[in-house]
Amino acid sequence: MSYDTRAEYKDGMAFDVDLGGHDLRVDAGTDHGGRNYGPTxxxxxxxxxxxxxxxxxxxxxxxxxxxxxxxxxxxxxxxxxxxxxxxxxxxxxxxxxxxxxxxxxxxxxxxxxxxxxxxxxxxxxxxxxxxxxxxxxx
Missing domain, CATH: 3.30.300.20 (K homology (KH) domain)
Structure with a gap:
């Protein structure tokens, strides 16, 4: 069994991740250069x-x-x-x-x-x- 994801860089530290048709934004907190747009x-x-x-x-x-x-x-x-x-x-x-x-x-x-x-x-x-x-x- 294999799984595929794709993460596309947005800005700061944020990425939009495609998890098999489910979209999720991951980011870092402001203390690590991100804007806290999503979970780490x-x-x-x-x-x-x-x-x-x-x-x-x-x-x-x-x-x-x-x-x-x-x-x-x-x-x-x-x-x-x-x-x-x-x-x-x-x-x-x-x-x-x-x-x-x-x-x-x-x-x-x-x-x-x-x-x-x-x-x-x-x-x-x-x-x-x-x-x-x-x-x-x-």
Whole structure:
């Protein structure tokens, strides 16, 4: 399986990226010569992790037939002090609410995602420790 993207330089530090027909502008913050027109490439890595593991968890819990009222993901990451400032530690928080949320099923879905299915997590794991928390409000 292969993927193609195209990034076209706009101005400052901004690029318009075509991701298989989906357009996105990436930029740097003003402190790095950009104008903050879009997310930074580094923050997009965390967004990719959120989406990747989130989709896995939804699919797995659907197969387990476990209902929930809401589901959100928060990701926090620390990076190295030296260039290239790779992520060294990532914490993923899975936030669920619902009367019928079962911790054991959520735990299984999360571990399957992070350890087996999510290619973004597998890629990040080369430089970062990935931890997770599960928060359930019933």
């Amino acid at each position: 490439p580094r923050s997009m890595m965390l967004a990719a992790l959120s989406g990747c593991t989130g989709m896995d968890v939804v699919a797995i819990l659907r197969k387990m037939q476990m209902p929930y009222d809401s589901f959100a993901i928060e990701v926090r990451a620390d990076s190295a002090d030296q260039h290239p400032h790779v992520y060294t530690a990532v914490t993923v928080r899975y936030l669920f609410s619902g009367q019928k949320v079962e911790r054991e099923k959520v735990e299984k879905a999360v571990t399957l995602s992070l350890d087996r299915y999510c290619p973004v997590a597998a890629t990040l794991r080369h430089t970062a420790r990935i931890d997770y928390e599960i928060v359930i409000n019933q």
